[in-house]
Amino acid sequence: MVKHTGRPGYxxxxxxxxxxxxxxxxxxxxxxxxxxQLAEQYDASLSVVKMAxxxxxxxxxxxxxxxxxxxVRDQADASAGSDLADEVAELRTAxxxxxxxxxxxxxxxxxxxxRRSARGSR
Structure with a gap:
């Protein structure tokens, strides 16, 4: 359940x-x-759950x-994503x-x- 702590629900x-x-x-x-289901579980709106x-x-x-x-992603897959981001950054630099x-x-x-045009017009 989302608590009223001042911190946004999402x-x-x-x-x-x-x-x-x-x-x-x-x-x-x-x-x-x-x-x-998450909206019901956390007593929040669908948009708040989607943001989370x-x-x-x-x-x-x-x-x-x-x-x-x-x-849930396998953390090995998630680190492959960061490798891809590094590769994209290298490609942008190149x-x-x-x-x-x-x-x-x-x-x-x-x-x-x-220069050639100037020489030819003399």
């Missing part, structure tokens, strides 16, 4: 579910109760499967570097073409 629900996941009460592969589950998704603790529900190098080559090419 954070309280996320904290409780997170503790259950980390404590082993909700094991990897276990489905979370439905949104409606969204936090857990962003943290990589749970994963949704369309039409099947939301399941693309930025290549873009800067390409801009430099294009600038040199434009300067070289301008």
């Amino acid at each position: 954070l309280q629900i996320a904290d409780d579910l997170r503790a259950q996941i980390r404590g082993g009460a909700l094991a990897p592969g276990t489905p979370l109760p439905s949104t409606a 589950v969204g936090i857990l998704r962003n943290e990589g603790l749970v994963i949704g499967q369309q039409g099947k529900g939301v399941f 693309v930025q570097d290549l873009s800067a190098r390409l801009a430099k080559v294009e600038e040199q090419l434009a300067t070289s073409t301008t």
